Amino acid sequence: MNKPPIIWTNVILFASTFLAAAILVPWYAIAVGFTWTEIIATILCLGYCGMSITAGYHRLWAHKTYDAHPILQWVYAIGGAFALQNSALHWSSDHRVHHKFVDQNDKDPYSAQRGFWFSHIGWMLREYQSNTYADYSNARDLQNNKIVMWQHKNYLLLTVATNFGIPLFLGWLTDSYIGMLLSVGVLRLVLSHHFTFFINSLAHIWGNQPYTDQNSARDNGILAFLTYGEGYHNFHHIFEYDYRNGIKWWQFDPTKWLIKSCSWLGLTRNLRVCPADRIEKAKVQMQLKRAQAKVSHLPDAEQVMQRLEQEYELLMEKMHAYYDVKKVLLQQKKQQLMQQYNEFDLKQQMQEVRRNLQLQQKRWQQLTAQFA
Template identity: 85%
Template sequence: MNKPPLIWTNIILFASTFLVSLILVPWYAIAVGFSWTEIIATVLCLGYCGMSITAGYHRLWAHKTYDAHPVLQWIFAIGGAFALQNSALHWSSDHRVHHKFVDQNDKDPYSAQRGFWFSHIGWMLREYQSNTYSDYSNARDLQNNKIVMWQHRNYLWLTILTNFGIPLVLGMLTDSILGMLLSVGVLRLTLSHHFTFFINSLAHIWGSRPYTDQNSARDNGVLAFLTYGEGYHNFHHIFEYDYRNGIKWWQFDPTKWLIKSCSYLGLTRNLKVCPQERIEKAKAQMQLKRAQSRVLHLPDAELTLQKLQHEYDLLQEKLQLYYEAKKSLLQQKKQQLTEQYAGFDLKQQVADLKASWRAQQKQWRLLTAQFA
């Protein structure tokens, strides 16, 4: 079968930046040495590029998990060009196709089922993509966004201005033009590219699947550290309209922290969050599936399966009762239909149901842990 034609612009870009980062950057570090100013500037610019992709391209424009003030959108649009990963319109269109057809080799633009190399970088080296959404028909909302379309129209000169201009300006200010070009210019770009590419490749190969096994996406704390929180990919693929990826307070998700912090400044609003009830149900269902698959070889498999199903049903029942009571309490508070004392019984009921659910959840975890 004939392979699609090569995209030489991408091949030259990726190859040249990788080779300079691999050869010239270490040579300069040994022969001349990078100053702390250059190192700090590189880290800051790397973070700016990365967060423009994760908070801007991904969670704001591709998935619409929140609304952002125009000032923040301008910052992300410039940072996205600095990251050199195509325009926000093109990137978001591709990403929406990926979510719609995840793991389908003939439709997913960077399907992990075609191997690490293809999903990481190979899909950008040849004209693999079909013309299904060449008119960006799956991103009509973004075509009505003036900032997104301005960046799309002016993407080429924006990438040149940022990727050459920013390092040159920093170099002139610190009297280290070559050092800044190598560190902020090339090394930062190479790291920014491959850290982001890890989400398409490693995040679909390496990690756990606590929420769903219907696709290849994985949760991985190491990748989350390298990708500003995007490593919690299993959660993202089942709850893609949640502005968070790491939902626990201790999970490393600086993109979530940035979006939330900006809400206090009036720069973001309408932050979308998946109901906790749905998250808990997805986790419990995966725990049940894993436990069931591990007890089939046991002598008393049938009895154990019945016990698992019974405890699972109890967990779901108590979870449902707790959240229904919680919703009723919230509705009562919003409508202000009763006096303060009238709500006391319902508050106590919610507290009791929560305690009952937590106790059942603990018992469920102890049971399923035997088959982990």
């Protein structure tokens, strides 16, 4: 079969930046040395790019797991261009196709079933993708977003302005143009690229599957550290509309922390969360499935299977009872809060009415005093 044509722009970009990071950055580190200012600036810019992709491109625009204030969207749009991973519209459209057809080699744009190299970077080096969504028909909502479309139309200009302008500006501030171009410009870009690419490749190969084995996505704490929480990928692929990836308090998910923190400042709202009972049910179903697979070859497999199923049904019964009561309690708490709010509101109204009455009484007394 004839291979699709090579996308030379991407090949040259990825090859040249990688070679510069692999050769020029170590040479400069040995010959001149990077200052702490350059190192800190690189880490901060790397985080800005990464979080613009994870919190902006991925959880906001691709999956609509929350709503964001326009100010935050502008920050994401510029950071996404700085990350140089195509426009938010194009990226989100591709990602929605990935979720719809995950692991289907002929439809998933970066199917992990085609190997690590293909899912990591190979899919971007040739014209593999069909024209099914060339008109972004699966992202009509984003085409109505003025900020997304502004970034899409001005993407090339924004990438040049950020990837050269920011390192040069920092170089001007510190009088270290070459150091900033190599660290904030080249090294930051290469690390940002490949950390994100790990989500498409390693996160579908390396890790465990506590929630589902219906696709290749894995949970991996190490990858979560490199990808700002995106490494909890097995959870994400079954509960893609949850704004969290790491649902436990101890799981490293700075993207979740950013979104939640911004909600306290009024910059994010309508944070979508999958019900806890659905998450627990998915975990228990996977545990049952694995247990059944392990005991299937035992001499008394039938008896053990029967006991597993009985215990599973009992657990489901207890779980439903627990979450039903929990929902009632939450509803009662809401009602109590509403009652407290109503009481507070009535008290405020009473104070205002009293003030108005006192003012009117004073005016009345002043008026009638004239005729006493």
